[in-house]
Amino acid sequence: MSHSIVVRPATADDLPVLQELHAALCAAERASGYDDNADTNFAASPSGQAYLLARIDGDGLALVAHDGTVPVGYLVAGVRSGPRGAVSGLESMFVTPACRRRGIGTALLEQFLIWHRSSGLPSASLAVAPGNHAAIALYEKAGFRGTTLVLELASPARAHNSEA
Ligand SMILES: CC(C)(COP(=O)(O)OP(=O)(O)OC[C@H]1O[C@@H](n2cnc3c(N)ncnc32)[C@H](O)[C@@H]1OP(=O)(O)O)[C@@H](O)C(=O)NCCC(=O)NCCS
Numbered sequence: 001m002s003h004s005i006v007v008r009p010a011t012a013d014d015l016p017v018l019q020e021l022h023a024a025l026c027a028a029e030r031a032s033g034y035d036d037n038a039d040t041n042f043a044a045s046p047s048g049q050a051y052l053l054a055r056i057d058g059d060g061l062a063l064v065a066h067d068g069t070v071p072v073g074y075l076v077a078g079v080r081s082g083p084r085g086a087v088s089g090l091e092s093m094f095v096t097p098a099c100r101r102r103g104i105g106t107a108l109l110e111q112f113l114i115w116h117r118s119s120g121l122p123s124a125s126l127a128v129a130p131g132n133h134a135a136i137a138l139y140e141k142a143g144f145r146g147t148t149l150v151l152e153l154a155s156p157a158r159a160h161n162s163e164a
Contacts, residue, residue, distance in 0.1 A: 001103030005072070007111055010055075010062040017064055017071040018052050019043040025094035034129035052076065061115045065095070065104050072099040075108040077115065082125060088116035090126035105138050113142065 010018055022043035029038035042048040055062040060078030064071055073095040080089035090112055095104045116124040126144070128135050 001107050002067070004067050005065060005102070005104055005107065007063055007065045007073075007104070007107045010064045010074070012053065012056055014062075014064050014071075015049065015052060015056070018056075018062060018074055018076070019048070021064075021071065021074040021094050021096075022048070022052070022076075022092060024096070025092055028094070029129075032129075032132070034132055060091075061112060063108055063111050065108060067099060072096050073104045073108055075112055077112050079119065079121065082123075084122070086121055088112075088119050088121050088124040090124065100134075105135075106141070109138065109142050 020043075023040045026035075026038035026040040026042065029035040030040070043052060052062065054060070055076050055078060061076065063075045065073035073093070075093040076091045078089055078091055079086050081087075090109075093105065093108055093112075095108075113124065124144075126139065127150070128139065130136075130149075
């Protein structure tokens with residue numbers, strides 16, 4: 001990774017950056033067809049802001065990556081309940097398109113894994129669209145392996161909305 005890239009815990013001053021990058025992730029998820037319900041307005045909403053601030057304040061993990069002064073990526077994680085108890089959950093991450101394949105995703109993921117190991121929780125997990133080969137390759141390189149395959153059937157209302 002280039003020396004100009006810095007990954008660090010986010011502070012409250014980084015909230016607008018996290019909101020912008022979270023919205024960019026949701027827009028990308030919708031555009032790629034990975035998640036037709038990704039809410040581009042969530043991060044700017046009161047509940048989205050409260051969620052991100054809680055992660056920043058230590059109820060989980062919030063990281064930002066900068067290239068010099070330019071924000072180029074983020075990662076947010078929290079503890080969540082799985083079928084076998086609490087796990088470290090990687091909730092979302094995004095690297096700006098122009099800065100990909102420079103090791104920023106790997107650097108964000110490494111910090112997540114350090115946080116996970118310090119948590120003492122037995123496992124870390126995340127959800128990823130099966131067609132998202134870039135993210136899957138990144139996660140598999142770090143040792144993640146697929147376990148449960150979740151299948152969804154869109155309700156008639158959701159199927160109708162996604163055609164709009
Ligand atoms: C997934 C994502 C975070 C990867 O970020 P990145 O900074 O490009 O990742 P890195 O440069 O650290 O890549 C590490 C490895 O992941 C794999 N990888 C990353 N992008 C890839 C791609 N487009 N195709 C195939 N493998 C890829 C490679 O093995 C790569 O190592 P290499 O460059 O030495 O071959 C980035 O593509 C992204 O933001 N995508 C859109 C949002 C997203 O999918 N988020 C995850 C949702 S679950």
